[in-house]
Every structure is written in C-alpha cells, then in structure tokens.
Amino acid sequence: MKACFKIVRNSEERLQAYAIRAIVYLGEQHCPWDEEFDGNDDAATQVLGCVNGEPFATARIRWFAEFAKLERLAIRQPFRGAGHGHELLAYLLAVCAEKGFAKAYLHAQARLEPFYARHGFERRGATFAFSDHLYVEMAATIARDSGAITLADGPMVLNRPEGEWGRPGILERSAQRMGMKGAPLTPAYR
Numbered sequence: 129m130k131a132c133f134k135i136v137r138n139s140e141e142r143l144q145a146y147a148i149r150a151i152v153y154l155g156e157q158h159c160p161w162d163e164e165f166d167g168n169d170d171a172a173t174q175v176l177g178c179v180n181g182e183p184f185a186t187a188r189i190r191w192f193a194e195f196a197k198l199e200r201l202a203i204r205q206p207f208r209g210a211g212h213g214h215e216l217l218a219y220l221l222a223v224c225a226e227k228g229f230a231k232a233y234l235h236a237q238a239r240l241e242p243f244y245a246r247h248g249f250e251r252r253g254a255t256f257a258f259s260d261h262l263y264v265e266m267a268a269t270i271a272r273d274s275g276a277i278t279l280a281d282g283p284m285v286l287n288r289p290e291g292e293w294g295r296p297g298i299l300e301r302s303a304q305r306m307g308m309k310g311a312p313l314t315p316a317y318r
C-alpha cells in the first residue's frame with residue numbers, strides 16, 4: 129500500500145490528524161486529553177498521511193530558530209509494521225530540509241530510540257518522564273545540500289503553499305491576470 133504524506137491545510141485534514149492522535153494517544157496510550165492536546169497545536173505545522181485516501185498517520189512540527197522539533201508521530205495500529213513509520217519520519221525530515229533547518233530534535237519514547245537512530249538521531253542526556261512514559265532527547269543533523277528554499281528562489285516560489293514548493297501555486301496563476309493586461313509575469317524559479 130503506497131502512502132502519501134502532506135502538510136495539513138484545511139479543517140477536514142486537521143480533523144483527520146487529530147482523530148488519529150486521539151485513537152493512538154488517548155485510546156491506546158491512555159494519555160489525558162489536555163496533555164495530548166497541550167496548547168501547541170495551533171502553533172505547529174500538522175502533517176497527515178493517507179493510504180488509498182484513508183488517513184492513517186500524523187505528526188506535527190514546531191519551528192525554533194536553531195532546530196525543528198518533531199512531535200506526536202502516530203500511525204493507526206492496523207497500518208503499523210509496514211514501514212510507514214520510517215516513511216513518515218523521512219517525510220518530516222524532508223520538510224525540515226526544504227525549510228532550511230540544519231537540525232531536527234525530538235523526544236523519543238525510550239523503546240523507540242533505535243527507530244529514530246536509523247534516521248540519524250543521536251541521544252542527548254538522561255532519560256526523563258512525562259505523560260506516563262519514559263523519554264530520551266534525540267537530535268539529528270540535516271544535510272545542508274538538501275535543496276532548501278532560499279531567497280534566491282524568488283518571490284513566487286516563496287508564496288507557494290507550505291510543502292508544495294516544487295509546483296506553481298495559486299498566486300502564480302493570479303499573476304497571469306496581470307500578464308493578460310500586458311504587465312510582465314513574475315518568473316518562477318523552481
């Protein structure tokens with residue numbers, strides 16, 4: 129089953145991401161509501177994964193000046209064990225790379241340290257606890273030659289929807305209206 133991942137950009141996708149979080153963390157791991165939905169969701173980039181149109185995976189990313197923090201990775205139980213966890217984590221790191229981040233950071237449930245280590249994450253410091261689980265801090269360096277968005281990409285690439293920097297966005301189509309009136313079209317560089 130081929131999975132596809134995207135950045136959440138409407139309320140239906142957000143609902144799907146939260147539903148997966150609720151099934152996995154509230155349902156399976158018995159996390160209390162206000163610890164799972166901790167006040168940071170509206171400040172985060174939410175990610176959703178689907179298989180054949182069925183939402184099955186989610187995570188969120190919070191952005192700091194020095195690093196991106198990956199949080200709330202979750203895959204619905206029937207979809208586990210097929211490599212989608214690795215695909216989800218690779219997608220998150222690719223988004224961070226395109227945003228130009230050189231470092232990713234996360235709190236790994238201690239049993240999952242080897243999973244994150246396979247993507248270059250290294251443990252930092254001692255084990256700590258919250259929401260009834262033991263965690264370890266882990267950080268990974270993101271390759272610099274990874275095609276990050278820069279100012280050289282130009283204004284219309286920087287206008288594109290988050291995570292869809294590789295194809296023309298709605299504002300490029302809007303610029304064509306000006307072109308029809310004889311004004312120069314703004315070039316797209318990617």
Ligand SMILES: CC(C)(COP(=O)(O)OP(=O)(O)OC[C@H]1O[C@@H](n2cnc3c(N)ncnc32)[C@H](O)[C@@H]1OP(=O)(O)O)[C@@H](O)C(=O)NCCC(=O)NCCS
Pocket residue numbers: 152200201202203204207208209210211212213214215235236237239240242243246
């Ligand atoms: C973590 C999670 C996203 C991984 O999804 P998945 O579909 O199992 O992932 P994959 O099939 O790609 O396997 C990923 C690796 O993690 C390992 N793994 C998965 N669940 C594990 C567990 N409970 N304990 C130890 N290792 C586990 C797998 O064995 C696999 O190992 P590999 O690197 O040798 O292949 C999923 O198990 C999940 O949603 N868990 C509940 C929520 C959670 O704990 N999230 C992480 C919080 S830090």
